[in-house]
Amino acid sequence: MRSRCLKSDRHGFTLVEVMIVIAIIGGVLAIGVPKMFSTSSAMRAAIRKFAVLTRDIRSNSRLYQVTSRLTIQIDKDKGYTYSVESSPGIVLMRSELQEKELERLTEKQAEESKKKVAFAADARVLKKPVTLPKGLKFESVEKTGRDEVYTSGVVHLNFYPNGLSEEAAIHMTGDGGLNWTIVINPLTGRADVYEKKVTLKELRGT
Numbered sequence: 001m002r003s004r005c006l007k008s009d010r011h012g013f014t015l016v017e018v019m020i021v022i023a024i025i026g027g028v029l030a031i032g033v034p035k036m037f038s039t040s041s042a043m044r045a046a047i048r049k050f051a052v053l054t055r056d057i058r059s060n061s062r063l064y065q066v067t068s069r070l071t072i073q074i075d076k077d078k079g080y081t082y083s084v085e086s087s088p089g090i091v092l093m094r095s096e097l098q099e100k101e102l103e104r105l106t107e108k109q110a111e112e113s114k115k116k117v118a119f120a121a122d123a124r125v126l127k128k129p130v131t132l133p134k135g136l137k138f139e140s141v142e143k144t145g146r147d148e149v150y151t152s153g154v155v156h157l158n159f160y161p162n163g164l165s166e167e168a169a170i171h172m173t174g175d176g177g178l179n180w181t182i183v184i185n186p187l188t189g190r191a192d193v194y195e196k197k198v199t200l201k202e203l204r205g206t
Contacts, residue, residue: 043136043174050082051182051191053126057084057159058189060125065161067091068122072138072155072170073129080137083129085119090161135175142169142200144186157184165189169200 054070061068066086073081121128132138141150143157144167159165167186173179181194183203 040174040176040178042133043178046133046136047172047180047182047193049130051193053082053084054159054165054182054184054189054191056125058163058165060084060086060122061159061161062163064124065089066122067161068125068159069119070157070159072141072157074138074140074150074152074155076137080132081129082132082138084122084126086122086125087119091119091158132172137173139171139173139197141171144168144200159189163187163189167200169198169203171197 057068057070060066064086066088067090068084068086071083071085073079139151141155141157143150143155157166157168165184165186168184170182170184171179172182179195179197181196181198183192183194183198183200184190185192
């Protein structure tokens with residue numbers, strides 16, 4: 001008699017219960033999946049916009065005979081932003097040694113040294129600094145001829161009146177483990193986008 005009672009208590013899910021579970025799963029997917037794809041699309045759109053900007057900076061430098069620089073800020077507190085500045089004529093790039101010497105100067109001396117080369121925001125290319133969308137950030141920047149890999153602070157990439165520019169690899173990361181590398185060609189200013197992290201050494205095969 002007892003075994004019969006136990007047997008009668010064992011039953012599977014009813015059709016109503018199954019439908020309720022399916023409805024809950026469907027609701028979660030309806031909310032979460034579009035949001036995930038929307039975030040991914042926003043990040044990809046931001047990367048495309050950033051890549052196209054390098055071509056515009058190069059064209060601006062040649063047309064107006066100015067030295068332009070793409071300024072990248074890598075700061076988890078202040079944010080991940082980029083802007084464009086320019087200075088008349090050809091501004092020679094400081095060597096790594098010169099930049100280290102500049103860091104050793106007092107704040108006042110450093111400011112006086114920088115005033116000799118005046119860069120100002122260039123609204124012809126970009127009206128105001130751009131902040132990367134939520135979930136996307138600059139991870140690091142590599143520059144040809146520099147041993148240092150820049151992972152924080154402000155990084156400048158120069159574009160010259162003769163059409164040349166600094167070769168660089170800009171590494172960006174996004175939520176969900178996404179990685180991109182934007183490589184600036186020194187001869188054409190063109191930016192090639194790789195959907196993975198690639199170093200300058202790897203690109204050269206060295």
